[in-house]
Amino acid sequence: MAAAKPPAKPNRTTAWAVWLTIGLVVLGCVVAGALNNDGDADVPSPTAQERGDTVPILQRSTASQGVCYGWVLRDHLDYGDPLSVGSNLGDGVSVEDNPGCPRWLQVTARIYYPAESSESNDSAYVDVTGSADVSSAQLLRIENGLARLGLTDEVFIDDPGWATTRAAVMLPLLAVEAGLVEPAATPAAAGAAPSPLPAGGSDLWRDRWGYLLAAAGLLLVTALLVTVGLVQRRRQRRGVVPAQRAGAETVATRTPEKA
Numbered sequence: 001m002a003a004a005k006p007p008a009k010p011n012r013t014t015a016w017a018v019w020l021t022i023g024l025v026v027l028g029c030v031v032a033g034a035l036n037n038d039g040d041a042d043v044p045s046p047t048a049q050e051r052g053d054t055v056p057i058l059q060r061s062t063a064s065q066g067v068c069y070g071w072v073l074r075d076h077l078d079y080g081d082p083l084s085v086g087s088n089l090g091d092g093v094s095v096e097d098n099p100g101c102p103r104w105l106q107v108t109a110r111i112y113y114p115a116e117s118s119e120s121n122d123s124a125y126v127d128v129t130g131s132a133d134v135s136s137a138q139l140l141r142i143e144n145g146l147a148r149l150g151l152t153d154e155v156f157i158d159d160p161g162w163a164t165t166r167a168a169v170m171l172p173l174l175a176v177e178a179g180l181v182e183p184a185a186t187p188a189a190a191g192a193a194p195s196p197l198p199a200g201g202s203d204l205w206r207d208r209w210g211y212l213l214a215a216a217g218l219l220l221v222t223a224l225l226v227t228v229g230l231v232q233r234r235r236q237r238r239g240v241v242p243a244q245r246a247g248a249e250t251v252a253t254r255t256p257e258k259a
């Protein structure tokens with residue numbers, strides 16, 4: 001009876017080829033995933049200067065109108081923490097459901113940047129929310145007011161951080177237009193001390209005394225010249241009359257010559 005053959009040993013070359021194939025497939029998947037995400041872009045948040053300039057403006061409006069104002073910026077695809085939040089209470093502090101803000105308004109912008117390979121377009125979703133005393137009609141009017149003031153969806157897409165903080169600054173003005181609050185008080189400008197009142201008397205003599213004095217002088221000179229002319233005229237006439245009389249008398253006393 002023939003002996004059984006031992007099992008064949010696996011070929012090392014074949015094993016290496018299998019593992020190399022698996023590695024290439026995994027690497028291809030990684031590269032494909034990276035290429036599919038080449039159009040993704042992070043939504044830019046407001047700069048530190050934009051946030052720092054916005055908070056004091058909101059603080060002044062809140063002190064004058066008694067309403068808290070804030071902003072929220074989110075990535076439409078990210079359901080975690082917002083990219084930026086702030087209010088009159090400070091950078092990073094929300095007014096929504098805040099015990100220190102019984103009345104509040106807040107603008108929320110959600111920005112969507114799809115992948116470059118996607119057929120979807122960039123989008124912006126802007127909402128204005130408020131406390132329970134603010135009606136839906138007032139909120140809608142405020143939302144429409146943002147676009148009327150130039151803060152359209154295109155502006156939010158191009159520069160989300162600036163547009164969001166700018167919209168928060170516009171909330172106090174739009175709240176007045178919606179009849180939610182009274183206009184903010186305008187501080188009186190600190191001017192200089194009032195100038196003293198002008199001296200009493202006729203404005204004609206006080207403001208134009210030089211012209212009047214010159215006119216009076218011209219009138220006097222004119223009157224003098226007229227007087228002198230009249231006197232000279234009279235003298236000339238007096239001299240002509242006696243001369244005429246003397247000539248007449250001489251003609252009368254002549255005797256005719258005898259023929």
